[in-house]
Amino acid sequence: MTTDPDRPDTPAARRAVTLRTVGERCGLHASTVSRALRRAADADATAARVHAAAREVGYQPDMVAASMRTRRSRVVGMLVHALTDVVQAILVEEVEDELAAHGYQLLVVNTHDRSAVQRAKVELMRSRRVDGLIIADGHVDGAYVDWVASLGIPYVLALRRAGDHPAMVGDDMRGGELAAAHLADLGHRRIGLLQGPAYASTSAGRAAGFRAELARRGLALPGGLCESCELFARGGHDAMARLLARTRDLTAVFAVNDMAAIGAIGALRSAGLRPGWDVAVVGYNDLSVAAPFGLTTVRGRQQEIGRLAARSLLGALDGEPPRTVVLEPALVVRETTRPPRAAP
Amino acid sequence: MTTDPDRPDTPAARRAVTLRTVGERCGLHASTVSRALRRAADADATAARVHAAAREVGYQPDMVAASMRTRRSRVVGMLVHALTDVVQAILVEEVEDELAAHGYQLLVVNTHDRSAVQRAKVELMRSRRVDGLIIADGHVDGAYVDWVASLGIPYVLALRRAGDHPAMVGDDMRGGELAAAHLADLGHRRIGLLQGPAYASTSAGRAAGFRAELARRGLALPGGLCESCELFARGGHDAMARLLARTRDLTAVFAVNDMAAIGAIGALRSAGLRPGWDVAVVGYNDLSVAAPFGLTTVRGRQQEIGRLAARSLLGALDGEPPRTVVLEPALVVRETTRPPRAAP
C-alpha cells in the first residue's frame, strides 16, 4: 500500500486529519481554516478553497476538541425510567429527531426510577459536559428535580411534573376526569381503577382526576375496586386478576395507561369475561396498540410532548427561560366501552 | 452572597473546579492529583488526602478534556431504526445498562432505516469520537455495514445481520421453521404469512424459514396468502384486513413479529373471526404484550442479544475480535393456536 505521508487521503491510511492538515493543503493557517469552514462553501473564494481542501483530505471536525474549547458540547442528556416503556421511547425518539435537526446529539440513560441512579447518572452526564437535561423520570416529591435545578444546568421535564419546575406535560387530571365522565355517562356505577405508582405525576394525576370526577357525581370509588400495579401488560394483567379474585361486582375499569389496560383485557378474557360487553375498559395514552384492540383511551400526545421538550430545552440553551406547557387530553372512544349489560 | 474566591465550594458559586483547584487545596500538583484520583480513596495516605480535597471543593472530572487527551471517549454509539419499535428499545435498554456498568455512556440515534441518515449519523458520531458502534439497523445488502467496517472503528451488529459482519442475533430462519412446524403439526394446511421488509434479516429470515418448512412438508404457501406489512400493530392490522378481503380460505396466519400479529388479531376480530378458534395466529419475539393476549409466539431473546452486543463491543474495545453469536429460538405455545375447526 502506498502511504504518502504528505497526502494521507485514503480512508484506511487516515491518521489525525486536523485543521492543520487542511491548512497545509491549501496554504493557510489552521485558524483561518477554522473560520472559513464555519462559513458556507460558496460564501467567498477562500471559503470555497478551504472547503474543497477539507473534502480532499477527508477532514472531519473533532467535536470533542471543539467542546473543550467552547465549553459547549452540543450534547443533551435525557433521563428516562426505562426505554421499554413505549411512552418513554416515543419521547426519546421525538427528542432525538428534534435535537438532530438542530445539530445536537442525545445521551440517554435508564434510571429505573431509582433515585440513587438518577443522581449518579446526572453527575456522569455533567462530567460529560452535556449542555442541558431532559428529565422524563421526574418524581412528584420534588427532591430529585430540586437538586438538578440547584446545579444550574438548563433542564426541562417531559411528561411527568415535579413541583413548579418547567415541564411539558399532558393534563393528566383532566384526562382522568374524561375517563370517569365517559364511563359514568354510559351508565356504569361500579367502576374499578388500576392505578400506577404515586411518585409519577402522570398516574397520580389520572387517578386523582378519575376519583374526583366520580365523587362529583356521587359515585365515590368503592374501596375494593382499586388496585395498584406496575404500568405494563403483565402488571395490569395481574392487578386485574387480583381485583376479580376479590369481587366480580363491577361493570367497568379504568387503567391509567394502555399497557396496563391491555393486560387487564387479557385477565378479563381469562376469567371468561368479554371486554367491552361484560366489563368496559378504558386506558390512557392512545398508543398504536390501542386501536387494533379497540381500546377506548385518552390521547396522551406524547409525540408533541417530546418535540416541545426538545424545543424548550433548545430555547433554554439560547437563554429563553422554559415555561410549563400543559396539553389538553382528548377521549378516544372505541369498542371496549359500552353501556353496562343491565343499564339502570 | 459571600463568594470567597479561594474557596468556591458552595455549589452555586462553583466555577471551573479543576485538578489544579484540588491540587492547590492539598498542596500537590495537578498531575499528582490526577494519578491519586485514579487510585482508590483508601489506597494510601496521599490518595486519601486527595480524595478528601476533591470532595471538599466539589471536584468533578471533565470527561471531555480526558477524552481529548486519551483519545478514548468512553462513549459508544448505537444506531436503531426507531426507538418506538419495542424490540429496539429493549436492545437499547440492555445495552445502556451493560455499558453503564462498565463506565461507558451511550449515544443513540434513530435512522428510520434510511441509508442517508445512517451514514450521516455515523459520521456525526465519529466526530464525537465514539469508541465503537452498535448497529441495530443493519440491512442485509451489506453496503451500509461494509462502509462502517471500512472506517476502522470497532463495531458489532445486534439483532439484524449483514453479510459476515460480527453480529449477535437470533436464528430467525429456525424460528420461522418452528412456527411453520407448529401450525402444520396442529393440522393447518392453508396458512397465511404476514412478512416484513426484505432488508431486515430478521423478517426475511423468519419468512424464509417459514416457507422452507412448509415446502418441506409439501404445503407450499399459496400466492394469495402472503402480505407484506410494516412491523407494528397498524401495519399488521391493515395487512390482515387486505388478506381477508382477498380470501377467507385460511385457518392460520404467521406474522413475523408480535406487534404485527397483534394488529392481525384486531383485524380478525373486526372481521368477526375469533383468533385461535377460527384463525390461528403465531407471532414472533415474545414481547410482554404477547402473554396477556394469549399469543403463541417465538422467543426472540432480545434482552440477551442486547447484553451480548454490549459485552462484545466492550471486548472489541479491549482488542478481542468480535465473533458472531446465534441464539436458538424457542416456540411459546399459548391460546391463539389450536387445531383448525374442521381438521382433516
Place this chain on the structure above:
DNA sequence: ATGAAAGCGCTAACAA
C-alpha cells in the same frame, strides 16, 4: 482578511 499565540482540562513522558 489572515496569522500568531494562548489556552480549555486533562494525562503521559520524562526528570528529579
Place this chain on the structure above:
DNA sequence: TTGTTAGCGCTTTCAT
C-alpha cells in the same frame, strides 16, 4: 512518589 512539561484539536483574542 512527585513535579515539570508538553500537547491532544480546536477557537478566540490580538496583531498585522
